[in-house]
Amino acid sequence: MTTQTILFTRCPIPSGVGIAYHLGSFNDNFNSSNHQYRYDLLQNICEQSVLQNHFIHEIDNLIRFGGNIPALYAKSNGADTKLIGLAFIEGAQGLLVRPDSDIQSIQDLKGKKILLQTRPNEDIDFVYVTARKTYQAALEQAGLTFDDVIIVEKSKSTKFVQEKVSSISAKAHKQANEIDNGKYGDLLNPLLTGEVDVIASGTIGAPLHNMQHLFGLRKIFDLKDFEPVNRYNNSTPLTLTVSTALLQNHKDAVIYFVSKLKQAIQFTSENYDEAIRFIAADQGVPEQIAHSAFTLPNISASLSLSLEPYKIKALEKQKEYLLSLGVIPEDFSITEWIDDSILQSL
CATH class of the missing domain: 3.40.190.10 (Periplasmic binding protein-like II)
Known part of the structure; x- marks a missing residue:
């Protein structure tokens, strides 16, 4: 055998x-x-x-x-x-703003700065595509396009597998009460410092809830509110x-x-x-x-x-x-x- x-x-x-x-x-x-x-x-x-x-x-x-x-x-x-x-x-995938933001709904996105992270050396930059799709769905619902917002791109030269031990490998030991800076620091910092006005939440589900809980971020849009067939994303x-x-x-x-x-x-x-x-x-x-x-x-x-x-x-x-x-x-x-x-x- x-x-x-x-x-x-x-x-x-x-x-x-x-x-x-x-x-x-x-x-x-x-x-x-x-x-x-x-x-x-x-x-x-x-x-x-x-x-x-x-x-x-x-x-x-x-x-x-x-x-x-x-x-x-x-x-x-x-x-x-x-x-x-x-x-x-069945989880949240949405847009988040600071608690003191003047953005109350997606109709207020016009003229605002949105964050898009890019990895030009990656075979498939699924993080960029996922965020872009979330933004696009929100903008379309508000009767807007990408021409109505200011896109702030942040580029990383590394590939996903080069950054750290996978969070789901047997070698990983994570503290569940901390945000993984490898994933979310680059996402949160531009928002919290005011460099951008809006971020897309990234990984579906609990991370969005955690960012709301820790930083008081407000959700102004969620693909989860769409009919299932129209929630298509990663x-x-x-x-x-x-x-x-x-x-x-x-x-x-x-x-x-x-x-x-x-x-x-x-x-x-x-x-x-x-x-x-x-x-x-x-x-x-x-x-x-x-x-x-x-x-x-x-x-x-x-x-x-x-x-x-x-x-x-x-x-x-x-x-x-x-x-x-x-x-x-x-x-x-x-x-x-x-x-x-x-x-x-x-």
Whole structure:
């Protein structure tokens, strides 16, 4: 019997993958008739070229769960992957202003300074695209365009995997009552010092609530208020993708992996407080903030894996948006990308 290592990668957001990882669901090997499978988190690997596969998905033994922008980018650039599931975070993704700001609503954005962070050396600058989409949705709702605001760009030369140990790796030890300066210092400082008037909250969910709690920031817009199909952004929907070679040659191992995700999702609905502890650790916030950001039954709905039409439609809209920005080079069929056989088997 041969041993096959399967890598999986995830983002620090609420997910069945994250809950399963915290529960130790992948600590034991899975034995099939011909192979023994060992599952390892990609973020535990220190080699930057390997870690970059979270964004480009070029290796054949990878299962990726996370934001849709890197997944769409990888597919558009020729990565041989299949989309096997979608989740849809019920969480805040909005615009924040200082407590003393004269901006009371999105109609007051005209002539104001907004922050856009850029990483010109990154394969796919999903942070920039996510923020831009949030701003654009708010401006359009207010009857404005980017011509009506002042864009302040802040550029960083480093890549995401060069900055620090991943917050979700086994090597990371974070203080949940502190904001992660690596993620949010560059976002908060320009707002708090008055260099800009508005920021987009970044990672969906609890970080927005934490910034409100710690600094008294006011939310003037939230994509969560839109109909689900029109909330499309990096985390809406989240994508579960797998290397086609892995799916074809080791399908039973992929089924086993996804079965563990479904068990973890069920665990969350029955053990809410413990699941919230895991989510708070991943998002780098206190547990009470995670509680306010993700309540039952919304958290169960957020984690649920499916290929429901509204999720697919939102992903279609996101793909068209990325094409319009020139962020992804080639169009492709979402329908042809989907393989529903894993979810159908469970």
